[in-house]
Amino acid sequence: MSPVRFAATRLAPVQGVVLELIGSQHLLVNTNSGSRCVLNAMGRRIWAMLAGRPTFPALVGGLSGSHDQKRGEFARDAGRLLLAWQKAGLITWTS
Amino acid sequence: MPTVGALVRDFATQDAVARQLARVADVQFVNSAAALVQVGVEGGVGAVITELSDEAGRSVAPMVVELTARAPSLPIVLYDVLNRPAIDRLQEILVPGLRTEFVLRDVEPLGTTVRRALAGALPPTVAPILIERFVPLAPLSLHVFIAVAALKAPSGRSLEHLAQWSGVARRTLARRLAAASWQPPSVVLQTFRALDAVWLMTVCGRSARRVRELRDLGGPSSVGRLLRRYLGLAPLELRDAGGFAAALDIAQHAIIGNDVNSRRHHSLREPSRVDHG
Numbered sequence: 001m002s003p004v005r006f007a008a009t010r011l012a013p014v015q016g017v018v019l020e021l022i023g024s025q026h027l028l029v030n031t032n033s034g035s036r037c038v039l040n041a042m043g044r045r046i047w048a049m050l051a052g053r054p055t056f057p058a059l060v061g062g063l064s065g066s067h068d069q070k071r072g073e074f075a076r077d078a079g080r081l082l083l084a085w086q087k088a089g090l091i092t093w094t095s
Numbered sequence: 096m097p098t099v100g101a102l103v104r105d106f107a108t109q110d111a112v113a114r115q116l117a118r119v120a121d122v123q124f125v126n127s128a129a130a131l132v133q134v135g136v137e138g139g140v141g142a143v144i145t146e147l148s149d150e151a152g153r154s155v156a157p158m159v160v161e162l163t164a165r166a167p168s169l170p171i172v173l174y175d176v177l178n179r180p181a182i183d184r185l186q187e188i189l190v191p192g193l194r195t196e197f198v199l200r201d202v203e204p205l206g207t208t209v210r211r212a213l214a215g216a217l218p219p220t221v222a223p224i225l226i227e228r229f230v231p232l233a234p235l236s237l238h239v240f241i242a243v244a245a246l247k248a249p250s251g252r253s254l255e256h257l258a259q260w261s262g263v264a265r266r267t268l269a270r271r272l273a274a275a276s277w278q279p280p281s282v283v284l285q286t287f288r289a290l291d292a293v294w295l296m297t298v299c300g301r302s303a304r305r306v307r308e309l310r311d312l313g314g315p316s317s318v319g320r321l322l323r324r325y326l327g328l329a330p331l332e333l334r335d336a337g338g339f340a341a342a343l344d345i346a347q348h349a350i351i352g353n354d355v356n357s358r359r360h361h362s363l364r365e366p367s368r369v370d371h372g
Contacts, residue, residue, distance in 0.1 A: 009156040009187040055187040056160050057223060068298045068339060072192035072219060079164030093157050 008093045010053040011082065017090050019047060028090050035088045043081055050091065056082075096121050097141040097213050100134040103174065104150065108200065112144065112174070115205040120213060126150055128158040135166045142170040142212040144205070147184045156188045163193060170212035171195045174205060177260075182230060182242045189223040192298070196220065197246050202260045218301070218309055221294035222246045225287055228343060232351055234275050240268055241283070248287035251311055254280055278350045282325070286346045289325040290339075292318050296330060297338040303330055325349065 016032045019039075026039040028047065039047060042063070049062050060078055064071045085091045098121045103109050113122050123140065125131045128149040135143050143162065145155050155173075162169060173188070175181060177199050189195055194217045198208050211217050225245035233241045240261040247257055258265040258280065268280050277283065292310065295301040296318075301309065303318040312318060319329055326333065326345050333342055 009154045009184070056156060057186065057188070057190045060190050066340070068191070068294075069300065071190060075163055075190045075193055076167045079160045083161055083164045 008095050009055055010094050011050055011056065011059065011091055012053045012094045013047075013050050014090055014092050028085070030089050033089055035090070037085065037088055037090060042077060046078060046081060053094065098123055098139060099142045099144055099172075099209060099213070100125055100131050100140040101144040102126075102128060102131045102149065102155070103144065103146055108146075111201075112205060116209055119206045119210050128153075128155060132158055132161050132165070135162050135169050138166075140169075142172060142209060144172045144174050144209070146200075147173060147175045147181060147188070154184060154187060156184075159188050159195070163190075168194075170215075170217050172205070172208055172212055173197045174200050176200050177239060177242060177246075179235070179238055182226065182238060185242070186223065186226060189220065189226075191221055191223045191294075192219045194219060197222070199243070199247075199260050203247075216309075218249075218295060219299050221249075221291050221298075224294075224343070225290060228347065229350070232347070233277070234271065236271055237268075237275065237277075239263075240280070244280075244284050244287050248284055249291040249310055251288075254284055257284065276352065283350055285321070286325045286350055289321045290342055290346055292321060293326070293330075293333060293339050293342040297334060297342075 014030065017028055017030050020027045020029050026044055028037045028039060045063060046059065049059055060071055060075045063078060064074045082091065100123050101112055102125055103112055109124055116122055123134060125134060131143055131145060134140050147155060149155050149158065159171060162171060173195065185197065196208050196212065196217055198205050222245045226242050229245065230238050230241050240263055243257050243261045255265060258268050272280055292306050295306045296303060307318050322333060323329055326342055328336060
């Protein structure tokens with residue numbers, strides 16, 4: 001088993017994806033494909049955290065902070081958002 | 096009989112899974128992570144079982160995220176061996192508060208956990224927090240035991256079982272813990288059980304009575320006794336003292352003492368020594 005392949009457990013932005021502010025809206029734009037996605041408050045927080053290439057548990061821990069009782073809820077919400085971004089070619093799993 | 100989906104790669108393990116679940120569930124084996132997501136999302140299975148790596152040897156972390164997002168109420172049972180690399184992998188997968196359970200392949204019966212998963216009786220897991228907090232503080236030779244204790248303390252399994260599952264004799268375990276100035280293994284295990292109870296009460300909102308039922312802890316005052324004995328405070332006192340976060344600090348102090356960080360790095364600070372014989 002290749003350790004490099006196995007280690008694709010971190011989340012990162014795809015190269016060429018930028019954050020644009022248009023009016024009061026934050027948009028993620030893939031400059032290669034043209035796909036875009038409007039960010040809500042949680043999306044903006046997650047996008048900021050992706051610079052550190054977090055694992056999913058670390059990302060959820062960062063989102064929930066001291067609100068331990070909401071970790072499950074944060075995990076499900078963040079999971080849905082990440083899945084949508086992945087399908088839109090905005091993020092990828094990396095090592 | 097309910098059906099579970101399973102991503103288990105080699106035939107011998109598939110046989111073992113099918114045999115262990117013969118009276119619990121029908122098993123639908125799939126050959127890829129994508130197929131497991133599909134059966135999980137389509138709703139035909141009551142739980143899914145997966146190893147830590149998929150058909151191509153990649154981590155199942157992305158698959159677990161997808162299942163969490165698309166089938167949030169589906170219990171996930173991770174089924175694999177537990178060694179030091181697997182502890183790292185688990186930390187990249189397990190999120191506290193989700194209904195994900197780890198079963199140690201080849202040693203722990205799978206049927207019990209799957210039966211509970213199918214009955215919707217898998218409480219959210221605190222294990223990732225315990226692993227993250229305590230494994231780095233332990234000497235390398237104790238990592239697997241600390242992880243097993245964190246994962247399995249809530250199950251009520253005996254110390255004998257957990258030592259065996261860690262691949263260490265109970266006596267050796269006690270000696271290693273003593274050498275690292277940790278409390279004896281039984282105290283570590285019971286303290287983790289106490290932390291699990293605090294987590295369920297303060298974070299997950301379960302009553303002491305419900306925790307007693309979930310964890311099969313015995314008499315009516317068993318939860319209070321467990322907390323007082325291993326964390327030094329009654330349930331209500333713990334809530335006032337800061338809840339689960341405070342309990343973690345108390346537990347760390349009780350198991351390891353104050354001097355953790357200095358001891359942890361002590362070996363790195365020791366000057367090189369040259370013996371001039």
